[in-house]
Amino acid sequence: MLRYVIIRLLLMVPTLFIICILSFFLYQFSGSDSVDSLLIVRGLRGSDEQSIDYRKEYTAVSQELGTQEALFYFSMMPHYYPDTLHRISIPSDRHLAKSLLEEYRDWHLIQSYMLQLRSFSQTVQALKLNTITDAYSRVVSKSSFISINRNVEAAITEYPKVVVAHRNLVEAQRRLYEEESFSFFYPSINFHGTHNQFHRWFVKLISFDFGQSLIDGRPITTKIWKAMSWSLCLGLIAVILSTLIAIPFGFYAAFYHQGIFDRFGFLILYMIFSIPLFWMATMFIVFFTSDDFGSWTDIFPSVGTFFTGKTQGTLGQIWYNIDKLILPIFCMVIHSLAYVGRQMRSSVLNEKNQPYYKTAVAKGISHREAMRKHVLANSLLPIFTIVISRIPSAIAGSLVIEVLFNIPGMGRLLFSSIHTDDWNTISAILILISLVTMIIYLIGDIAYRKIDPRIKYDLS
Amino acid sequence: MKSAFKIITRTKSGVLSLCVIGGFILMALFADLIANDRPIIAKSADGITMPIFSGADSKSYEWSMQPIIRYKSSSIGSKVSPYQSPAISDKKNKNYHLLGTDHIGRDVAAGIVSGSRWALLIGVLSILFALLIGITLGTLSGYYGDKGIRVSWIMLAAWIFMLVIMLFYIRYSGLNASTAFLVGAIGSILSYWALCIKASEMLSSSGYIKRTLISLPMDLIVQRLHELWKAVPVLFILLSILALVTNPDVWTLIFTIGILSWPPISRLVRAELLKVREMNYIKAAKIGGLSQLHIICKHALPNAIAPLFVLVSFGISGAIVVEATLSFLGIGISPDNVTWGSLMGSARTNYRAWWLAVFPGICIFLLVLSFNTIGERLREHYEKY
Numbered sequence: 028m029l030r031y032v033i034i035r036l037l038l039m040v041p042t043l044f045i046i047c048i049l050s051f052f053l054y055q056f057s058g059s060d061s062v063d064s065l066l067i068v069r070g071l072r073g074s075d076e077q078s079i080d081y082r083k084e085y086t087a088v089s090q091e092l093g094t095q096e097a098l099f100y101f102s103m104m105p106h107y108y109p110d111t112l113h114r115i116s117i118p119s120d121r122h123l124a125k126s127l128l129e130e131y132r133d134w135h136l137i138q139s140y141m142l143q144l145r146s147f148s149q150t151v152q153a154l155k156l157n158t159i160t161d162a163y164s165r166v167v168s169k170s171s172f173i174s175i176n177r178n179v180e181a182a183i184t185e186y187p188k189v190v191v192a193h194r195n196l197v198e199a200q201r202r203l204y205e206e207e208s209f210s211f212f213y214p215s216i217n218f219h220g221t222h223n224q225f226h227r228w229f230v231k232l233i234s235f236d237f238g239q240s241l242i243d244g245r246p247i248t249t250k251i252w253k254a255m256s257w258s259l260c261l262g263l264i265a266v267i268l269s270t271l272i273a274i275p276f277g278f279y280a281a282f283y284h285q286g287i288f289d290r291f292g293f294l295i296l297y298m299i300f301s302i303p304l305f306w307m308a309t310m311f312i313v314f315f316t317s318d319d320f321g322s323w324t325d326i327f328p329s330v331g332t333f334f335t336g337k338t339q340g341t342l343g344q345i346w347y348n349i350d351k352l353i354l355p356i357f358c359m360v361i362h363s364l365a366y367v368g369r370q371m372r373s374s375v376l377n378e379k380n381q382p383y384y385k386t387a388v389a390k391g392i393s394h395r396e397a398m399r400k401h402v403l404a405n406s407l408l409p410i411f412t413i414v415i416s417r418i419p420s421a422i423a424g425s426l427v428i429e430v431l432f433n434i435p436g437m438g439r440l441l442f443s444s445i446h447t448d449d450w451n452t453i454s455a456i457l458i459l460i461s462l463v464t465m466i467i468y469l470i471g472d473i474a475y476r477k478i479d480p481r482i483k484y485d486l487s
Numbered sequence: 488m489k490s491a492f493k494i495i496t497r498t499k500s501g502v503l504s505l506c507v508i509g510g511f512i513l514m515a516l517f518a519d520l521i522a523n524d525r526p527i528i529a530k531s532a533d534g535i536t537m538p539i540f541s542g543a544d545s546k547s548y549e550w551s552m553q554p555i556i557r558y559k560s561s562s563i564g565s566k567v568s569p570y571q572s573p574a575i576s577d578k579k580n581k582n583y584h585l586l587g588t589d590h591i592g593r594d595v596a597a598g599i600v601s602g603s604r605w606a607l608l609i610g611v612l613s614i615l616f617a618l619l620i621g622i623t624l625g626t627l628s629g630y631y632g633d634k635g636i637r638v639s640w641i642m643l644a645a646w647i648f649m650l651v652i653m654l655f656y657i658r659y660s661g662l663n664a665s666t667a668f669l670v671g672a673i674g675s676i677l678s679y680w681a682l683c684i685k686a687s688e689m690l691s692s693s694g695y696i697k698r699t700l701i702s703l704p705m706d707l708i709v710q711r712l713h714e715l716w717k718a719v720p721v722l723f724i725l726l727s728i729l730a731l732v733t734n735p736d737v738w739t740l741i742f743t744i745g746i747l748s749w750p751p752i753s754r755l756v757r758a759e760l761l762k763v764r765e766m767n768y769i770k771a772a773k774i775g776g777l778s779q780l781h782i783i784c785k786h787a788l789p790n791a792i793a794p795l796f797v798l799v800s801f802g803i804s805g806a807i808v809v810e811a812t813l814s815f816l817g818i819g820i821s822p823d824n825v826t827w828g829s830l831m832g833s834a835r836t837n838y839r840a841w842w843l844a845v846f847p848g849i850c851i852f853l854l855v856l857s858f859n860t861i862g863e864r865l866r867e868h869y870e871k872y
Contacts, residue, residue: 040640042715057731104653105659146551214655297863301856303808306848309831320841330838366637419720426722427812431835441723442816445730461718468717 032473039465046461051225057450060118061147062089064241079152082117087214089116093227097219107132110217119164126167131203136187140199147192154186169204237455242447245452247455258436262421265359270414273364277371282398293372305427327354330432355432363417370413374388374406408479409422419464489797494868501864504857511854515604523596524559526551558594560601560825568592570840587842590833595842598825599850605826609741610807614799616745617752625756628709630764630787636703645686716750729818737820744806752798759791794869800862804855811851826852
């Protein structure tokens with residue numbers, strides 16, 4: 028048994044690692060700028076992206092977050108790319124450097140041009156002529172250089188300092204476009220060692236430090252654990268309640284197979300099975316939370332926000348808000364009941380066809396006795412797996428319920444993070460929810476092997 | 488296919504669900520004729536015309552035949568009236584909406600007609616895409632297993648090397664991504680393949696490197712993929728992917744739902760092929776010298792595929808529900824396209840507008856119920872054997 032658990036845990040590691048890599052790159056390719064978001068959170072974001080103060084703040088924060096480092100352990104780039112391109116932290120500068128590289132390919136000349144551009148823009152900003160430098164921040168081709176130069180020269184004739192800086196800039200431009208460039212290129216692989224963003228992120232991840240939320244600057248770990256405990260509690264309550272109802276339901280229906288209860292009860296369950304969860308919840312909200320359709324329809328309290336103030340702990344808060352949680356839990360229970368109940372019925376019917384039941388009846392035990400003593404225990408075995416596999420889907424499936432009823436769980440957190448582009452939180456949610464799912468499946472498998480001795484310890 | 492049809496039509500509920508699905512398909516096909524703001528046939532000064540197709544609407548006809556629903560799903564009524572409740576009685580009113588209007592005054596009935604198109608399109612196409620992936624991977628893992636595919640390791644290394652180089656040049660060649668992919672990738676895969684074979688042959692014939700064969704553990708790889716897919720909740724992944732894509736259209740939705748729903752199909756194909764490949768007729772075909780592809784396509788798969796119909800019908804209903812859920816949450820295809828889910832989503836801003844929740848919901852329920860019933864009938868049949 029111990030060997031089985033250890034091997035299963037080891038098999039989890041590569042899967043989790045792949046999920047980590049995928050969510051890291053999901054976060055990277057989303058194009059959200061974590062430094063910029065953090066500047067907004069701290070109230071340091073100025074309106075002018077070219078100003079010296081903004082650049083200073085940006086560089087400081089990006090050093091703090093490590094976004095100046097390379098993305099992964101190695102990278103593959105065309106040979107004319109410098110291996111230090113990632114050290115340019117400001118996105119507009121990095122973009123300009125890349126476009127210049129595509130156009131001219133000589134990194135030394137490009138570097139000197141960008142230095143000249145920087146010193147030119149500093150001189151200009153000292154004189155409060157900001158609009159002039161913006162023109163240069165996206166331009167790379169020879170013809171547009173010349174046309175902008177003409178406009179700028181006309182605007183700065185009365186400032187001798189700027190004229191000198193601009194002359195240097197034009198000289199650097201000229202050197203750039205007079206250089207011959209070849210169109211052929213070959214790949215070169217650069218190794219960055221452990222000083223890369225993925226390594227930094229992953230080491231933090233192992234100690235459950237997911238960094239800060241890009242929206243409110245709060246640590247993600249506390250945000251997620253709070254949401255996770257809500258989702259887990261609600262999911263567990265829904266699964267346990269629905270199982271407790273479904274098992275006697277299914278057993279009774281199969282006990283009197285083809286009886287009235289079996290026929291009509293399970294026709295209704297079959298129909299509920301086809302109702303999407305979000306439609307069911309919407310219908311309950313529309314018809315049973317107000318007295319628009321008669322005085323008796325005002326059964327459930329209307330959807331609102333939760334009081335999260337005084338009481339401590341998730342369970343305490345759930346108990347405190349239980350009147351508002353009745354309807355969401357009710358929807359989840361009914362949805363789950365339709366599935367588990369049908370499975371229980373077919374499981375009992377399946378066991379009833381087994382030879383041991385016929386033997387028991389032939390020996391003279393009554394139908395009731397045989398069903399209770401022999402069939403019930405055996406038919407519960409497949410239900411166990413189904414119930415365990417319901418827990419992860421209850422946590423995930425409650426996304427719609429959480430969004431509809433404003434429950435502060437995982438689904439709602441993911442939904443609001445997506446709406447606010449908080450990719451730091453999204454990747455953390457994906458990793459944690461898959462970790463929890465895998466652990467629940469593992470616990471289920473171990474318990475199943477404890478219950479049913481016939482199961483062999485095969486690992487495939 | 489024919490036998491599946493026979494199994495379904497054996498029961499009343501099966502026939503009924505086929506009728507419901509057929510009705511929705513007809514509704515989707517003729518959506519523009521059922522709900523349109525222009526008359527189908529009209530006689531004006533120019534003679535008899537069909538304004539529905541020509542696009543010109545002169546408004547002065549001698550006589551005209553109007554569509555059943557006199558609004559387009561996208562058009563806002565002549566007098567903007569959001570949340571107008573359904574009116575059965577006053578047909579004389581110019582601003583008459585059979586099933587009411589939504590939050591910006593679009594007709595709900597017209598929205599339901601056009602929504603059937605989206606639901607069926609996304610449901611069917613995404614499952615077709617999932618079938619493509621699922622059958623391929625299921626065959627690789629089930630028929631070949633861990634030891635079935637054997638390649639020389641030089642060949643494998645050359646192939647991976649060439650793939651990386653190719654991706655590199657596509658990334659940095661400055662071409663538009665889709666053009667580069669179509670022109671470059673597909674053409675070069677073939678030539679690279681030939682190059683790889685040549686290179687590996689030359690290396691191994693020179694005698695410096697031994698030509699050892701290694702087996703590709705396809706079964707192991709596919710099983711790990713299943714595990715990966717099982718670990719992450721579908722809806723969470725879907726939401727993240729759709730948030731990543733800047734302008735998700737219908738095809739993004741179809742591909743993502745397809746990519747997320749292949750594992751059950753592949754698992755079933757694998758299990759069936761594990762049984763089939765031990766059969767005597769497969770061995771006979773192998774001895775007879777038939778090619779692997781021929782055996783798989785003509786002998787192995789046709790015998791493994793019948794139970795797939797169960798998964799396909801349940802899969803379609805699942806995909807329809809997922810699509811509706813996404814549009815309900817406001818993250819699916821763009822809000823200009825009216826779907827059943829987006830109609831219900833507009834009920835969230837005003838829970839008094841009960842008609843927005845009821846009518847599209849009944850449509851989803853009927854369609855999903857029919858697909859589920861068909862799946863159930865087929866499952867009952869195949870489980871007997």
